[in-house]
């Protein structure tokens with residue numbers, strides 16, 4: 001039934017722009033808040049592809065990924081009301097909702113962290129995305145963080161990916177890797193510090 | 206939980222994990238209590254962590270979604286009229302969401318989910334109702350109430366309440382109503398008489414019924430289902446098969 005096959009795309013730098021707060025996102029937010037359906041088509045054009053990429057990375061199943069992306073956009077549409085048009089960072093919010101829907105799905109299929117669903121919902125409240133200054137998401141910062149991310153050592157990269165794309169707690173990561181919890185915590189905190197420092201550096205520059 | 210409270214500096218190390226929902230309960234509770242007490246340093250720190258997390262997520266290899274996905278998304282908000290194909294896709298999505306709701310407590314297995322999808326595609330030919338159901342399940346104001354849990358044979362399922370959208374019932378283990386009969390839903394206000402809330406059928410496994418809103422959720426006591434003549438009754442004539450206590454304490 002599905003004619004189109006998935007086309008793997010090389011990671012282009014253009015993709016990064018997608019997460020940034022686009023100059024006219026504020027206008028788009030206002031139109032979404034006014035429940036203008038055409039604005040929803042634009043929202044999808046801006047963030048649909050990256051949301052799908054994130055969800056697919058988590059669930060590894062194209063048809064489940066489609067369902068979850070659909071849920072993501074409906075959720076965003078329904079919660080737009082409380083999103084701040086002046087200060088809200090739309091891209092990070094959509095990505096976070098998409099990632100959380102996928103993790104929620106993964107956890108429910110695995111029967112992991114039963115109480116986690118409510119927790120994830122709390123963490124995607126629009127209020128969290130109101131205090132990201134445009135400069136926090138500047139192209140310069142994204143570049144720095146990306147290059148730091150690529151330089152993480154293999155252990156650091158593994159624990160980061162397990163936290164971001166598998167939604168595992170530190171204890172779960174330790175069990176899966178058969179490493180002491182203290183070691184996993186050290187790797188994770190070191191990796192996050194490297195990334196965070198880049199964010200800070202760019203802020204001062 | 207440790208005896209000493211963590212300092213802002215110690216919390217700084219876990220802002221990102223907190224934002225990912227990956228912290229163990231003790232640490233998570235601590236950071237939440239800390240934020241509730243209004244530490245602006247940590248509040249900004251968590252916002253920065255959210256930004257950093259979104260950046261890291263954006264580093265995934267890009268994959269182009271199928272072209273139909275955009276139409277599905279737009280159909281779900283009622284912008285595009287879904288064709289029959291989309292009705293099926295919406296049903297699939299609906300059942301996934303239902304399973305996630307159920308999964309929180311029941312750990313529905315994915316193969317069961319596949320069966321459920323087929324059932325619902327078969328019984329919910331009405332695409333408008335599907336859209337409505339999807340909106341129900343994805344809205345934060347929706348409250349789910351389970352019924353029949355822990356019983357073997359009787360129907361089990363959920364009643365979903367929403368002040369504007371109304372009342373939605375999803376039941377499994379519901380036998381077909383039989384020749385000349387139908388199921389009738391009732392909404393019963395606290396201390397009031399049952400009010401008819403529509404007729405529906407079951408295919409023998411699952412049934413889905415929506416009473417369009419608005420509804421005063423605060424005064425609702427019970428949502429019940431009885432077996433009635435196919436034309437329906439003005440008041441229940443048989444013992445309820447489903448009685449979901451929806452009153453808020």
Ligand SMILES: [Zn+2]
Nearest residue numbers: 213244246247
């Ligand atoms: Zn603090």
